[in-house]
Amino acid sequence: MMPARAAGAADAGADKDTKLVTAVAGAAAADPAASGVGNGAAKRDPRLAIPDDVLPGDVRRDRLGRMMDACRVLLEEIGEDVTRDGIAKTPLRMAKALLECTAGYAQDPREILESALFDVDAGGGMVVVKDIAFHSMCEHHVLPFAGKAHIAYLPGDRVVGLSKLARATDAIAKRLQVQERLTRQIAEAVRDAVGADDVAVITTAEHMCMSMRGASKPGAATTSTVFLGRFATDSALQTQLLMQLK
Ligand SMILES: [Zn+2]
Known part of the structure; x- marks a missing residue:
């Protein structure tokens, strides 16, 4: 049959x-x-x-x-x-x-970061890069969300070129994402590529799926924070970071 x-x-x-x-x-x-x-x-x-x-x-x-x-x-x-x-x-x-x-699917953020590592004397202070603009799309509605990423790390014996942090952020953002994962992926890429255990990434973004539909609340900002290493446990370090971001 x-x-x-x-x-x-x-x-x-x-x-x-x-x-x-x-x-x-x-x-x-x-x-x-x-x-x-x-x-x-x-x-x-x-x-x-x-x-x-x-x-x-x-x-x-x-x-x-x-x-x-x-x-x-x-x-x-x-x-x-x-x-x-x-x-x-x-x-x-x-x-x-x-x-x-969605061009980020074809890019490797770690490779981007590893292409511009510079040796520094150990024991340098916190590196903070503020206001890295990004545009991404939520994986639930395929609508844009856009905002800024702030990246901080305590360097070991290497630092990464500043423009590469922006390019790596772009590679991670230009995929279907949720903001929490985007934030974590930036932090982990920096940790792995730079070899720094202590990394903090904070992102704030407005989601069009919240502004244009559903709750329809334009201007609402969502913040996501990932603290790795000492940033997760050392409240003095967290305070120092938040002061720098003001
Ligand atoms: Zn959405």
Whole structure:
């Protein structure tokens, strides 16, 4: 029973595929730029083709095409006319923006930090870098949250270049995140890369999923704190840090 049904389905599928291949071939002849884009290529508006110069980085055309197909479905389902002029290229823009905002998946924050370590005399004072701006997206709603990170550590015999702290923060933020994990990942990356046991990271952020929907409370700031090593146990050190952040 099952094998017979499966075979029937496979036949129907093969038949459909044959027609689709023919249709795509036809579309490709008419508009070479339209080929290679998702399965909907055959009936796609030529304005929706992916121009050669917009593939971000090493993103493959079929991956971007699949993302565009998904974005188009989302736009249609919220009630948009995806053929009108202002919207026609939005699936492409949406897909590219999403890739940009999640570029951190392809980056290793530890590697970034390790690329700029400098030897210092042991026993240096606390290093504090304030107000590192970041933009991320919550993993629950895929809506932005943005704010600032403050990073402090007690160096052993190495410090890390300041701009690398910002770049590592970016690599961690540009993924789907929750603020608590983002904060912890920054602290652990600094600990591991710099070899400093005592690290503190404080982040404050406004979450669009709170401001635009749900509780709809614009301006509400969420703070997350991760203290590693002596920062977790030494209240004098915590006080010293909070004074520096004022
Ligand atoms: Zn959210």
